[in-house]
Amino acid sequence: MVDVFIGEGSQVPGSFRDPAGHVFELNGRLYRTVTEFGASGYEAARDAQMFQDLSEKGWLVPILKECPGGGTDRYTLEIERLQWITYPYEWSFELLKAAAVFHIDLHLYLLQRDFTLTDATAYNVQFRGVTPVFIDHLSIRPYRDGEFWSAHRQFCEQFLNPLLLRAYVGRPHNAWYRGSMEGVSVADMAAILPTRRKLSWNTLTNVVLQNRFQSGTSGDATKISIAGKKLPKQAFVGMLRQLRKWISSLVPGDKRKTVWADYSLTNTYNDAEREAKHQFVSAYVADSQPLSVIDLGCNTGEYSERALAAGARSVIGFDFDVQAIDQAYHTALKKKLSFTPLFLDARNPSPNQGWMNQERSSFSQRFRADGVLALAFEHHLAIAHNVPLVSFIEWLLSIAPTGVVEFVPKSDPTVQKMLALREDIFPDYDADNFDNLLRQQARVIRKQMVSHSGRTLFQFSQLP
Template identity: 30%
Template sequence: MRDPEGEVVLVGQELIRRVYNPITPGHFLHSLTAASLVSSGKLVPFEIVGPQEVRASRVEFVSLPLEWSDAQLRAAADITLDISREVFSAGYELKDASAWNVIFEGTQPLFCDHLSFQTISSKQWWAFGQFARHFIFPFGVSNTAGIRAYQSFRLNRDGISLPDARKIMGWRRFLTRLWPMLTSLSTSDGGVKTSTPSKGEEPLHRNLYDFCGWTLGRYGKANRKNRNWQKYTETRQHYQDIASSEKRRQVQEWLREAKAKWVIDLGCNTGEFSRLAVEEGARVIAVDSDHDCVEQLFMESMGNRAIYPVIANLADMAGGGGWCGSEYSSLFQRLTGAGDVVMMLALIHHLAISESIPFENIAKMACQMSKQHLIVEFIGQDDPLLQHLAALRQRSPAEFSIMSQERAFALYFKTKAIFNIPGTSRQLAYLEKLPYAHVS
């Protein structure tokens, strides 16, 4: 949508771009540069099947900028600049520098807008203002005001405007590399005035690309100081070493038995069990609400096309958006029926106690996301962590017994196996979806 040159239609496993004006032999998509971008893995592969139709394979799972860590947004910025430099040498530029034009295959970024390329006709880079709104200003706000880049896109799908960046960053903007932009630019969108280059005059694009790269600096590239849940696997005290190793062994055994193509790891933390699923041949959508955990998982999995890190609060998953809410689907819609196996490890007590979500609703969500199997961790009422969470909410631990958890999940699943984690009051359950589970 929103492309004056064409429209996008999804048909089965194919994405079809219908172009309003015929694709002439001199069009960018016919160029060797376009072929080079595809072969180098920067541009989604495509096929021109008619003068007004371009087809590409549909990516099975797409995450959105409002679900990315800073490191993912930086990877999207880098590939946008890399492509811009490459096509500039052939006389082209990107007319759109939107974060929404980048998708991820696992942790590998791909540019997906085949109609974003145009012949250079102005002295400056046409899309510079959009690049600033979608990449530079969100990073500046993230690093000075604590508003993560993904949160910027939840506030405004077009990123952070120049006036808003100035207001949010305040005097702290002078402590960053962004201050020349925030001081000298006067246009409301952070753009630059364009003019047609004189005969023999070199466009300024390359300088702008270099300037953008310099301005971004190391934003999104360096691991942040460990905090929140980042050291969970090293510091958790409710598992002894034997309990942790036995839990891993049992989960891996069930994953091997399931032979899943797709696994959804809800509450993935830094991806300990997501990696187990990958070892067993699955592709994994790894979801957690903690930015730093998801960022660590992404950075440790760079180049891995099997792990899809996603930031989301499972107790408050945002709906779809764009024009009439139809341009992109909610995360829940994208996860519905997407997992051959769903994993909910050390999670449901947080949803039930901290977020006051009934076990029946948690089980229903798992049923909606799972095609066949669920691996879930039940936690007993005498577990120290459960008792701590219950005390914080002034709830009785007896409300959250293993029996009540099993009863709720039995509405949608049958039990294939139970494993008692040694030295704990926790159980792992390997469940199979009932054929006629009612989820309306």
């Protein structure tokens, strides 16, 4: 049986670098091989019940089954499959901060049990709602007395520096992170940090000196070599605790409100119109019964929350406004919602990238659900960025077979503001044409005008 799924399954491209084992998919199930190289570390953690204890705490995805390996593999493990796989360049500041603190907490817990982590890549953390969970069992290995934290720079570049970019420079990490895929290098961070920020002990030790060590000459490298030296575990733990305290204190440095951060409070709907929109979403969920929902333009998560209340089991939301998704994170955390808010520039969704353009999968490969909400969203693509309505509808239907989409007409104040800044080159942009185009690709189940300005909601499902 093991030889069948290893031979016939497809390897997850992002796992190819690990000599300890690789991840495979077969028939919708997820498996991890353990090679001879990784077997001793795996066995030590397994026999110490590390995997079981961490899974019971909700910190590690469970191992469902262990089987003998085939060929050069010692073991094959069936792993619980998560619903969504997300990447750090899609996370909000708050999600990234939660992941960083969690990674340190996990490491501190392991050190208490005489185990440690082999690396510090942010891609080993995923989310259930907004709760972080670790996914790489083979990163856990026995601690060697006196060892240095060899993954310190990786942690700084993939967790700390992207947070500092927003906290100290006021710029979101998302585009930068996606461009480099490995975070923000210590060289780049040291170059752009304000001078006054470099004077603090935390920044000096985690950014400035790391950059000096990395860019030093071969002679400098000899002077700072850790060969033959030891770091007492107590000092290692103290280093992690100090880093945790610092990261926990970081807040976004962009204090000025963005255009859409308070949209849920300052939009053009009156109370009755807003309630009509809520009722339409509730009726859609009750009728189509989507278990999973993607909320495009989720803002602070108001309608994601409504979809969950109406019966959806999980919602993943996307928005371009980083302050809005930070607020959505806090709402999901406070109310314990099965809702994950992520960053998305819909004009340029995450592509296939990395080694051989396969290491990190695209938005379209990872995100498909039973239902989709696209409320107060289409005009930002159609009017602001000239995306044809027919193309927008095609993309919407590629995300989910059912959903609700809101059309915002030229009579709406928001669209009027957008057109005041540019030439109106959209002669066919009206509700009737949108209705006709939608019916060419989907079945319109019902529609309802929900605002005095003519905003119209359409419930749809894919054609047979």
